[in-house]
Amino acid sequence: MKNNKLTKMKILVLNCGSSSIKYKLYDMSDYSVLAAGGVERIGIDDAFIKVAMNDGSKKQIMADLPTHKEGVALVFKCLLDPEFGAIKSLDEIDAVGHRIVQGGDKFCESVIVDKSVEEGIEELCDLAPVHNAGHLRGIRAVDALMPATPQVCVFDNAFHSTMPAKAYLYGIPYDLYEKYHVRRYGFHGTSMRYVAPEAARILGKPLEDLRMIVAHLGNGASITAIRNGKSVDTSMGFTPIEGLVMGTRCGDIDPGVYSYLTAHAGMNIEQVDEMLNKKSGLLGISELSNDCRTLEIAADEGHEGARLALEVMTYRLAKYIASMSVACGGIDALVFTGGIGENSRNIRAKTVAYLDYLGLHIDTKANMEKRYGNSGIISPTGSNPAVLVVPTNEELMIALDTAELAGFLQEAG
Numbered sequence: 001m002k003n004n005k006l007t008k009m010k011i012l013v014l015n016c017g018s019s020s021i022k023y024k025l026y027d028m029s030d031y032s033v034l035a036a037g038g039v040e041r042i043g044i045d046d047a048f049i050k051v052a053m054n055d056g057s058k059k060q061i062m063a064d065l066p067t068h069k070e071g072v073a074l075v076f077k078c079l080l081d082p083e084f085g086a087i088k089s090l091d092e093i094d095a096v097g098h099r100i101v102q103g104g105d106k107f108c109e110s111v112i113v114d115k116s117v118e119e120g121i122e123e124l125c126d127l128a129p130v131h132n133a134g135h136l137r138g139i140r141a142v143d144a145l146m147p148a149t150p151q152v153c154v155f156d157n158a159f160h161s162t163m164p165a166k167a168y169l170y171g172i173p174y175d176l177y178e179k180y181h182v183r184r185y186g187f188h189g190t191s192m193r194y195v196a197p198e199a200a201r202i203l204g205k206p207l208e209d210l211r212m213i214v215a216h217l218g219n220g221a222s223i224t225a226i227r228n229g230k231s232v233d234t235s236m237g238f239t240p241i242e243g244l245v246m247g248t249r250c251g252d253i254d255p256g257v258y259s260y261l262t263a264h265a266g267m268n269i270e271q272v273d274e275m276l277n278k279k280s281g282l283l284g285i286s287e288l289s290n291d292c293r294t295l296e297i298a299a300d301e302g303h304e305g306a307r308l309a310l311e312v313m314t315y316r317l318a319k320y321i322a323s324m325s326v327a328c329g330g331i332d333a334l335v336f337t338g339g340i341g342e343n344s345r346n347i348r349a350k351t352v353a354y355l356d357y358l359g360l361h362i363d364t365k366a367n368m369e370k371r372y373g374n375s376g377i378i379s380p381t382g383s384n385p386a387v388l389v390v391p392t393n394e395e396l397m398i399a400l401d402t403a404e405l406a407g408f409l410q411e412a413g
Contacts, residue, residue, distance in 0.1 A: 009094040009407065010034070010087070011399040012079075014072075016098065016138025018130045019043055021071045025079060025086055025093070026399040035079055035086035039071040047071075051078050059084060068137035069144055076145065095150040096142050097402030099190065099394070100135045102128035103155030104181060110158070110401040113139055113151035121153070127181065128239075152402040159189030162230040167327065170238075184242070186234035188216040191337060192224050194397040195390045199335045202376060203386060211328035213321055215351075216392065217341035219247035219290060223320045225327035233327035235320050241277055244320060245313045247290035250280035252316075285309035292340045292347065314347060318354035325358065331385040334360055337392040343371045348378065352387060360385055 008029060015022040021039040026032070037051040037058075047065035050058045061078070065071045079085050079093075087093065098113075104124045111117050118139060125132045135153075142151055160168075168184040169177060176182045192214055199214075200207035212226040221244045223235040235243030245251045253276065261267045267275070275284075283290035286309035288298060298306035325331045334355075336348055345367045352362045366378040370389040379387035 009403050010092050011402050011406075012093050012096045013395045013398045013402070014075075014096060014098050014138050014142070015395075016068060016134045016141075018134040020134075021068065021075060021138060023075050024395045024399075026396065028399065028403050031396055031399075037075070037078065039065065039074060041065070042068055042071045049074050049078060051084060053084060067141070068134070069141040072138065072141040073145055090146060090149075093146070093149060095152060095402050095406035096146070097152045097154055097398040098135055098139055099398055100153045100155045101131035101157070101187065102185065103153075103158050104185065105161070105183075107153070107155045108158050108161040110152055110154045110405060112405050113143075113153055117153060127185075150406040152398075152405045154190055154398045154401050156187050156189050157185040159193050160186035160224070160231045160234050163233060167233040182238060184234070184237040186222070186224070186231065187236045187240050188220070188222045188224070188234075188338075189231070190394045190397050191216050191392040192226065192231065194394060195335060195337045195392050196226050196229065198375070199333055199388050199390050202388060202390070203333060205332075211325075211330050211332045212335060213324045213328060213331055213333070214335045214337060215317065215321065215341055216338040217244075217317075217336065217344075217347065218338035220249065221246045221317075221338065221340070223317070223324055225324040227328050233324060235324075245285075245309075245316045246281045247292075248278050248281045248283045250276045250284070282309045282313060285312055292344055296344065296346055310347070310350070314350040315354065317347075317351045321351070321355060322358065331358060331360070333386045333388060335388045335390050337390050342373070342389055342391050345371060348387075348389070358385070359383075360387055362387055 011026045011028055013024045019042045023037060024033050025035040027034050037049055039049045041047040042065045048060050048062045050060050053059055063074055065074065076090060079087050100121060102124050104127055106120045118136065121132055121136050139151060170182060195214055196212060197207050199212060200210055207229040214224045214226060216222050220240055224231055225233040241249045243251050258272050261272050262269060281290060282295060286295055286305040288303065288305055289295055295306040295310055299310055321334060340347055348367060349362055352360050361380055361383055362378055363380045370376050370378050373391055375390045377386055377388050
Protein backbone atom coordinates (compact mmCIF):
# COMPACT_ATOMS: atom_id res chain seq x y z
CA MET A 1 0.00 0.00 0.00
CA LYS A 2 1.36 3.43 -0.91
CA ASN A 3 -0.46 5.40 1.75
CA ASN A 4 -0.30 4.54 5.45
CA LYS A 5 -3.78 6.02 5.93
CA LEU A 6 -5.19 3.24 3.78
CA THR A 7 -3.90 0.57 6.17
CA LYS A 8 -6.32 1.84 8.83
CA MET A 9 -9.35 1.30 6.62
CA LYS A 10 -12.07 -1.33 6.84
CA ILE A 11 -13.41 -2.29 3.42
CA LEU A 12 -16.62 -4.22 2.74
CA VAL A 13 -16.57 -6.23 -0.50
CA LEU A 14 -19.89 -7.23 -2.06
CA ASN A 15 -20.64 -9.57 -4.95
CA CYS A 16 -24.33 -9.12 -5.68
CA GLY A 17 -25.99 -11.59 -8.02
CA SER A 18 -29.56 -11.70 -9.27
CA SER A 19 -30.81 -13.25 -6.01
CA SER A 20 -27.71 -13.42 -3.82
CA ILE A 21 -25.09 -11.34 -2.00
CA LYS A 22 -21.65 -12.60 -1.02
CA TYR A 23 -19.69 -10.41 1.35
CA LYS A 24 -16.34 -10.05 3.11
CA LEU A 25 -15.19 -7.32 5.48
CA TYR A 26 -11.44 -6.64 5.38
CA ASP A 27 -9.11 -4.98 7.87
CA MET A 28 -6.62 -3.36 5.50
CA SER A 29 -3.91 -3.13 8.16
CA ASP A 30 -3.12 -6.82 7.68
CA TYR A 31 -5.64 -7.87 4.96
CA SER A 32 -7.41 -10.08 7.47
CA VAL A 33 -11.08 -11.03 6.95
CA LEU A 34 -13.15 -9.73 9.85
CA ALA A 35 -16.45 -11.19 8.63
CA ALA A 36 -17.79 -13.19 5.70
CA GLY A 37 -21.01 -14.76 4.57
CA GLY A 38 -23.69 -14.88 1.94
CA VAL A 39 -27.34 -14.06 1.39
CA GLU A 40 -29.36 -16.42 -0.81
CA ARG A 41 -32.82 -16.50 -2.42
CA ILE A 42 -33.50 -12.74 -2.46
CA GLY A 43 -37.00 -12.17 -3.82
CA ILE A 44 -37.79 -15.88 -3.36
CA ASP A 45 -39.42 -17.82 -0.53
CA ASP A 46 -37.18 -19.17 2.25
CA ALA A 47 -34.47 -16.52 1.88
CA PHE A 48 -31.57 -16.74 4.34
CA ILE A 49 -28.09 -15.55 5.25
CA LYS A 50 -25.17 -17.78 6.18
CA VAL A 51 -22.53 -16.17 8.39
CA ALA A 52 -19.05 -17.66 8.78
CA MET A 53 -18.28 -18.10 12.49
CA ASN A 54 -14.86 -17.96 14.14
CA ASP A 55 -14.87 -21.70 14.83
CA GLY A 56 -15.30 -22.51 11.15
CA SER A 57 -19.02 -23.26 11.37
CA LYS A 58 -21.75 -21.30 9.61
CA LYS A 59 -24.79 -19.73 11.23
CA GLN A 60 -27.92 -19.68 9.07
CA ILE A 61 -30.63 -17.09 9.67
CA MET A 62 -33.93 -17.17 7.77
CA ALA A 63 -35.42 -13.84 6.69
CA ASP A 64 -37.97 -12.17 4.46
CA LEU A 65 -35.91 -10.48 1.74
CA PRO A 66 -38.09 -9.13 -1.08
CA THR A 67 -35.28 -6.97 -2.58
CA HIS A 68 -31.51 -6.44 -2.42
CA LYS A 69 -32.07 -3.50 -0.06
CA GLU A 70 -33.38 -5.88 2.62
CA GLY A 71 -30.53 -8.28 1.79
CA VAL A 72 -27.85 -5.62 2.26
CA ALA A 73 -29.60 -4.43 5.44
CA LEU A 74 -29.39 -7.99 6.80
CA VAL A 75 -25.66 -8.10 6.02
CA PHE A 76 -25.23 -4.88 7.98
CA LYS A 77 -27.31 -6.26 10.86
CA CYS A 78 -25.08 -9.34 11.05
CA LEU A 79 -21.91 -7.23 10.92
CA LEU A 80 -23.26 -5.28 13.92
CA ASP A 81 -24.55 -8.29 15.87
CA PRO A 82 -23.23 -8.15 19.47
CA GLU A 83 -22.71 -11.93 19.56
CA PHE A 84 -21.02 -12.71 16.22
CA GLY A 85 -20.60 -9.33 14.51
CA ALA A 86 -17.32 -7.65 13.62
CA ILE A 87 -18.00 -3.94 14.11
CA LYS A 88 -19.89 -1.71 16.54
CA SER A 89 -20.98 0.93 14.05
CA LEU A 90 -21.45 1.11 10.29
CA ASP A 91 -19.25 4.22 10.45
CA GLU A 92 -16.31 1.81 10.82
CA ILE A 93 -16.80 0.78 7.17
CA ASP A 94 -14.70 3.25 5.17
CA ALA A 95 -15.83 2.13 1.72
CA VAL A 96 -17.70 -0.61 -0.14
CA GLY A 97 -16.23 -2.40 -3.16
CA HIS A 98 -18.39 -4.19 -5.73
CA ARG A 99 -17.48 -6.91 -8.19
CA ILE A 100 -18.99 -6.04 -11.57
CA VAL A 101 -18.93 -8.77 -14.22
CA GLN A 102 -19.40 -6.68 -17.36
CA GLY A 103 -17.85 -3.26 -17.91
CA GLY A 104 -18.01 -3.54 -21.69
CA ASP A 105 -15.63 -1.12 -23.35
CA LYS A 106 -16.91 1.72 -21.15
CA PHE A 107 -14.83 0.90 -18.06
CA CYS A 108 -11.15 -0.02 -18.41
CA GLU A 109 -10.31 0.40 -14.72
CA SER A 110 -11.91 0.50 -11.28
CA VAL A 111 -13.95 3.63 -10.54
CA ILE A 112 -15.65 5.50 -7.71
CA VAL A 113 -19.42 5.13 -8.04
CA ASP A 114 -21.38 8.18 -9.09
CA LYS A 115 -24.56 8.68 -11.12
CA SER A 116 -22.74 8.36 -14.46
CA VAL A 117 -21.16 5.05 -13.39
CA GLU A 118 -24.55 3.67 -12.35
CA GLU A 119 -26.00 4.75 -15.68
CA GLY A 120 -23.09 3.13 -17.51
CA ILE A 121 -23.59 -0.19 -15.72
CA GLU A 122 -27.31 -0.03 -16.47
CA GLU A 123 -26.60 0.57 -20.17
CA LEU A 124 -24.45 -2.59 -20.17
CA CYS A 125 -27.22 -4.78 -18.74
CA ASP A 126 -28.00 -6.02 -22.26
CA LEU A 127 -24.52 -7.60 -22.38
CA ALA A 128 -24.90 -9.29 -18.97
CA PRO A 129 -28.58 -9.00 -17.97
CA VAL A 130 -28.49 -11.32 -14.97
CA HIS A 131 -25.17 -10.21 -13.51
CA ASN A 132 -25.14 -6.45 -14.07
CA ALA A 133 -28.74 -5.99 -12.93
CA GLY A 134 -27.89 -7.69 -9.62
CA HIS A 135 -24.73 -5.61 -9.20
CA LEU A 136 -26.68 -2.42 -9.81
CA ARG A 137 -29.34 -3.36 -7.24
CA GLY A 138 -26.57 -3.93 -4.69
CA ILE A 139 -24.97 -0.55 -5.39
CA ARG A 140 -28.30 1.24 -5.01
CA ALA A 141 -29.12 -0.65 -1.82
CA VAL A 142 -25.85 0.47 -0.22
CA ASP A 143 -26.47 4.02 -1.44
CA ALA A 144 -29.91 4.00 0.22
CA LEU A 145 -28.61 2.59 3.53
CA MET A 146 -25.17 4.30 3.71
CA PRO A 147 -25.40 7.34 1.41
CA ALA A 148 -22.22 8.98 2.71
CA THR A 149 -20.00 5.89 2.25
CA PRO A 150 -17.87 5.80 -0.93
CA GLN A 151 -18.48 2.87 -3.26
CA VAL A 152 -16.08 1.48 -5.84
CA CYS A 153 -16.78 -0.74 -8.86
CA VAL A 154 -14.13 -3.27 -9.91
CA PHE A 155 -14.87 -4.67 -13.36
CA ASP A 156 -14.12 -8.30 -14.07
CA ASN A 157 -13.23 -7.71 -17.71
CA ALA A 158 -11.25 -4.46 -17.30
CA PHE A 159 -7.92 -6.31 -17.21
CA HIS A 160 -8.59 -7.54 -20.73
CA SER A 161 -9.06 -4.03 -22.15
CA THR A 162 -5.43 -4.22 -23.32
CA MET A 163 -6.21 -7.00 -25.82
CA PRO A 164 -5.47 -5.94 -29.41
CA ALA A 165 -8.24 -5.87 -32.01
CA LYS A 166 -6.91 -9.05 -33.63
CA ALA A 167 -7.67 -10.85 -30.35
CA TYR A 168 -11.05 -9.35 -29.47
CA LEU A 169 -12.80 -9.11 -32.83
CA TYR A 170 -15.01 -11.90 -34.16
CA GLY A 171 -15.06 -12.83 -37.84
CA ILE A 172 -18.47 -11.22 -38.38
CA PRO A 173 -19.55 -7.99 -40.14
CA TYR A 174 -17.68 -5.10 -38.52
CA ASP A 175 -20.81 -2.98 -38.16
CA LEU A 176 -22.14 -5.48 -35.59
CA TYR A 177 -19.17 -4.54 -33.41
CA GLU A 178 -19.73 -0.84 -34.00
CA LYS A 179 -23.51 -0.86 -33.48
CA TYR A 180 -24.01 -3.63 -30.92
CA HIS A 181 -20.56 -3.98 -29.32
CA VAL A 182 -20.33 -7.66 -30.27
CA ARG A 183 -16.73 -8.55 -29.46
CA ARG A 184 -14.70 -10.68 -27.07
CA TYR A 185 -14.49 -9.13 -23.59
CA GLY A 186 -13.07 -11.87 -21.38
CA PHE A 187 -13.71 -12.43 -17.68
CA HIS A 188 -11.81 -13.48 -14.52
CA GLY A 189 -9.71 -10.35 -14.97
CA THR A 190 -9.70 -9.51 -11.27
CA SER A 191 -8.29 -12.96 -10.54
CA MET A 192 -5.59 -12.47 -13.18
CA ARG A 193 -4.61 -9.12 -11.67
CA TYR A 194 -4.03 -10.80 -8.32
CA VAL A 195 -2.38 -14.01 -9.52
CA ALA A 196 0.06 -12.70 -12.14
CA PRO A 197 2.13 -10.43 -9.83
CA GLU A 198 2.12 -13.14 -7.15
CA ALA A 199 3.47 -15.69 -9.64
CA ALA A 200 6.18 -13.23 -10.70
CA ARG A 201 7.11 -12.74 -7.04
CA ILE A 202 7.45 -16.51 -6.53
CA LEU A 203 9.67 -16.73 -9.61
CA GLY A 204 11.73 -13.76 -8.47
CA LYS A 205 11.33 -12.01 -11.81
CA PRO A 206 9.70 -8.74 -12.91
CA LEU A 207 6.18 -9.34 -14.21
CA GLU A 208 6.97 -7.12 -17.20
CA ASP A 209 9.68 -9.58 -18.31
CA LEU A 210 7.47 -12.69 -18.26
CA ARG A 211 5.37 -14.42 -20.89
CA MET A 212 2.75 -15.96 -18.64
CA ILE A 213 -0.31 -18.11 -19.24
CA VAL A 214 -2.79 -18.25 -16.35
CA ALA A 215 -5.45 -20.96 -16.13
CA HIS A 216 -8.29 -19.97 -13.80
CA LEU A 217 -10.13 -23.26 -13.30
CA GLY A 218 -13.32 -23.42 -11.29
CA ASN A 219 -16.92 -24.18 -12.16
CA GLY A 220 -16.32 -21.33 -14.59
CA ALA A 221 -12.90 -21.49 -16.25
CA SER A 222 -10.73 -19.41 -18.55
CA ILE A 223 -7.19 -19.04 -19.86
CA THR A 224 -5.39 -15.70 -20.21
CA ALA A 225 -2.17 -14.88 -22.04
CA ILE A 226 -0.22 -12.17 -20.21
CA ARG A 227 2.76 -10.45 -21.81
CA ASN A 228 4.64 -7.54 -20.22
CA GLY A 229 2.10 -7.65 -17.40
CA LYS A 230 -0.89 -7.07 -19.70
CA SER A 231 -3.62 -9.30 -21.09
CA VAL A 232 -3.07 -9.98 -24.79
CA ASP A 233 -5.69 -12.73 -25.24
CA THR A 234 -8.16 -14.78 -23.24
CA SER A 235 -10.49 -17.74 -23.80
CA MET A 236 -13.85 -16.31 -22.66
CA GLY A 237 -15.52 -14.00 -25.13
CA PHE A 238 -18.71 -11.99 -25.51
CA THR A 239 -20.12 -14.09 -22.66
CA PRO A 240 -18.54 -16.50 -20.16
CA ILE A 241 -19.70 -19.51 -22.20
CA GLU A 242 -16.87 -19.32 -24.75
CA GLY A 243 -13.60 -21.21 -24.38
CA LEU A 244 -12.91 -24.12 -22.08
CA VAL A 245 -15.21 -26.99 -21.13
CA MET A 246 -16.49 -25.92 -17.69
CA GLY A 247 -18.69 -27.27 -14.93
CA THR A 248 -22.01 -26.68 -16.70
CA ARG A 249 -20.96 -24.56 -19.71
CA CYS A 250 -20.05 -26.17 -23.02
CA GLY A 251 -17.22 -23.82 -23.99
CA ASP A 252 -16.43 -23.38 -27.70
CA ILE A 253 -19.19 -24.74 -29.92
CA ASP A 254 -20.21 -24.46 -33.57
CA PRO A 255 -22.96 -21.76 -33.73
CA GLY A 256 -24.75 -24.05 -36.18
CA VAL A 257 -25.73 -26.21 -33.21
CA TYR A 258 -28.27 -23.52 -32.22
CA SER A 259 -30.15 -23.65 -35.52
CA TYR A 260 -29.86 -27.44 -35.73
CA LEU A 261 -31.36 -28.03 -32.27
CA THR A 262 -34.15 -25.51 -32.80
CA ALA A 263 -35.04 -27.26 -36.06
CA HIS A 264 -34.68 -30.89 -34.97
CA ALA A 265 -34.86 -31.15 -31.16
CA GLY A 266 -37.98 -29.07 -30.55
CA MET A 267 -36.01 -26.48 -28.57
CA ASN A 268 -36.25 -22.70 -28.85
CA ILE A 269 -33.24 -20.35 -28.62
CA GLU A 270 -33.80 -19.73 -24.89
CA GLN A 271 -33.87 -23.47 -24.15
CA VAL A 272 -30.72 -24.10 -26.17
CA ASP A 273 -29.00 -21.20 -24.40
CA GLU A 274 -29.98 -22.55 -20.97
CA MET A 275 -28.81 -26.04 -21.93
CA LEU A 276 -25.41 -24.83 -23.13
CA ASN A 277 -24.92 -22.68 -20.01
CA LYS A 278 -26.41 -24.82 -17.25
CA LYS A 279 -26.65 -28.43 -18.42
CA SER A 280 -23.50 -28.94 -20.48
CA GLY A 281 -19.77 -29.11 -19.76
CA LEU A 282 -18.65 -31.71 -17.22
CA LEU A 283 -22.26 -32.23 -16.11
CA GLY A 284 -23.54 -32.80 -19.62
CA ILE A 285 -20.81 -35.17 -20.76
CA SER A 286 -20.62 -37.22 -17.56
CA GLU A 287 -24.39 -37.25 -16.94
CA LEU A 288 -23.33 -37.33 -13.29
CA SER A 289 -22.01 -34.07 -11.83
CA ASN A 290 -20.42 -30.71 -12.56
CA ASP A 291 -18.12 -31.15 -9.53
CA CYS A 292 -14.59 -32.08 -10.53
CA ARG A 293 -13.86 -33.88 -7.24
CA THR A 294 -16.95 -36.06 -7.63
CA LEU A 295 -15.94 -36.92 -11.20
CA GLU A 296 -12.35 -37.77 -10.26
CA ILE A 297 -13.57 -40.24 -7.64
CA ALA A 298 -16.17 -41.70 -10.00
CA ALA A 299 -13.60 -42.06 -12.80
CA ASP A 300 -11.27 -43.96 -10.46
CA GLU A 301 -14.18 -46.27 -9.68
CA GLY A 302 -14.77 -46.99 -13.36
CA HIS A 303 -17.50 -44.50 -14.32
CA GLU A 304 -16.98 -44.07 -18.07
CA GLY A 305 -18.92 -40.79 -18.32
CA ALA A 306 -16.81 -39.20 -15.59
CA ARG A 307 -13.58 -40.39 -17.24
CA LEU A 308 -14.67 -39.04 -20.62
CA ALA A 309 -15.74 -35.66 -19.21
CA LEU A 310 -12.36 -35.13 -17.54
CA GLU A 311 -10.54 -36.24 -20.69
CA VAL A 312 -12.45 -33.77 -22.85
CA MET A 313 -11.86 -31.01 -20.29
CA THR A 314 -8.08 -31.52 -19.98
CA TYR A 315 -7.59 -31.98 -23.74
CA ARG A 316 -9.41 -28.70 -24.47
CA LEU A 317 -7.45 -27.01 -21.68
CA ALA A 318 -4.11 -28.18 -23.07
CA LYS A 319 -5.05 -27.03 -26.58
CA TYR A 320 -5.91 -23.57 -25.25
CA ILE A 321 -2.66 -23.32 -23.30
CA ALA A 322 -0.73 -24.19 -26.45
CA SER A 323 -2.67 -21.64 -28.50
CA MET A 324 -2.03 -18.91 -25.94
CA SER A 325 1.70 -19.40 -26.43
CA VAL A 326 1.15 -17.78 -29.85
CA ALA A 327 -0.34 -14.69 -28.18
CA CYS A 328 2.55 -14.53 -25.70
CA GLY A 329 5.28 -15.32 -28.23
CA GLY A 330 6.36 -18.26 -26.07
CA ILE A 331 5.92 -19.37 -22.46
CA ASP A 332 8.00 -18.54 -19.40
CA ALA A 333 5.39 -19.62 -16.86
CA LEU A 334 2.13 -21.57 -16.72
CA VAL A 335 0.04 -20.77 -13.64
CA PHE A 336 -2.89 -22.75 -12.26
CA THR A 337 -5.45 -21.00 -10.05
CA GLY A 338 -9.14 -21.20 -9.11
CA GLY A 339 -10.74 -24.00 -7.07
CA ILE A 340 -9.81 -26.80 -9.50
CA GLY A 341 -6.50 -25.30 -10.58
CA GLU A 342 -5.38 -24.83 -6.99
CA ASN A 343 -6.44 -28.22 -5.66
CA SER A 344 -6.64 -30.90 -8.36
CA ARG A 345 -3.22 -32.45 -8.87
CA ASN A 346 -4.76 -34.89 -11.36
CA ILE A 347 -6.18 -32.19 -13.65
CA ARG A 348 -2.86 -30.34 -13.58
CA ALA A 349 -0.86 -33.49 -14.32
CA LYS A 350 -3.15 -34.68 -17.14
CA THR A 351 -3.14 -31.25 -18.76
CA VAL A 352 0.61 -30.70 -18.61
CA ALA A 353 1.25 -34.23 -19.93
CA TYR A 354 -0.13 -33.04 -23.31
CA LEU A 355 2.37 -30.15 -23.33
CA ASP A 356 5.64 -32.03 -22.98
CA TYR A 357 6.69 -30.82 -26.44
CA LEU A 358 6.58 -27.22 -25.18
CA GLY A 359 9.02 -28.07 -22.40
CA LEU A 360 6.31 -28.08 -19.70
CA HIS A 361 6.75 -30.74 -17.02
CA ILE A 362 5.46 -31.44 -13.51
CA ASP A 363 7.31 -32.74 -10.46
CA THR A 364 5.01 -35.37 -8.92
CA LYS A 365 5.98 -34.61 -5.29
CA ALA A 366 5.65 -30.84 -5.67
CA ASN A 367 2.33 -31.29 -7.48
CA MET A 368 1.02 -33.32 -4.54
CA GLU A 369 2.15 -30.74 -1.99
CA LYS A 370 0.86 -27.59 -3.69
CA ARG A 371 -2.81 -27.87 -2.78
CA TYR A 372 -5.29 -26.47 -0.24
CA GLY A 373 -3.91 -22.93 -0.20
CA ASN A 374 -0.24 -23.78 -0.76
CA SER A 375 1.38 -21.84 -3.58
CA GLY A 376 4.63 -22.48 -5.38
CA ILE A 377 6.44 -24.07 -8.29
CA ILE A 378 5.36 -27.60 -9.29
CA SER A 379 7.76 -28.11 -12.22
CA PRO A 380 11.14 -29.83 -11.72
CA THR A 381 13.94 -27.66 -10.29
CA GLY A 382 15.51 -25.58 -13.01
CA SER A 383 12.78 -26.47 -15.51
CA ASN A 384 11.91 -23.81 -18.05
CA PRO A 385 9.08 -22.91 -18.57
CA ALA A 386 8.02 -23.01 -14.94
CA VAL A 387 4.67 -24.41 -13.82
CA LEU A 388 3.13 -22.88 -10.70
CA VAL A 389 0.10 -23.02 -8.42
CA VAL A 390 -1.06 -19.66 -7.06
CA PRO A 391 -4.31 -19.41 -5.03
CA THR A 392 -6.38 -16.47 -6.22
CA ASN A 393 -7.99 -13.83 -4.02
CA GLU A 394 -10.40 -11.76 -6.08
CA GLU A 395 -12.09 -10.25 -3.02
CA LEU A 396 -8.79 -8.91 -1.66
CA MET A 397 -7.99 -7.42 -5.08
CA ILE A 398 -11.35 -5.62 -4.98
CA ALA A 399 -10.62 -4.44 -1.42
CA LEU A 400 -7.21 -3.11 -2.48
CA ASP A 401 -8.67 -1.14 -5.39
CA THR A 402 -11.47 0.16 -3.18
CA ALA A 403 -9.08 1.27 -0.43
CA GLU A 404 -6.84 3.04 -2.91
CA LEU A 405 -9.64 4.93 -4.68
CA ALA A 406 -11.55 5.72 -1.49
CA GLY A 407 -8.29 6.80 0.16
CA PHE A 408 -7.57 9.25 -2.62
CA LEU A 409 -11.14 10.53 -2.28
CA GLN A 410 -10.61 11.11 1.45
CA GLU A 411 -7.36 12.99 0.79
CA ALA A 412 -9.01 15.14 -1.86
CA GLY A 413 -11.79 15.93 0.59
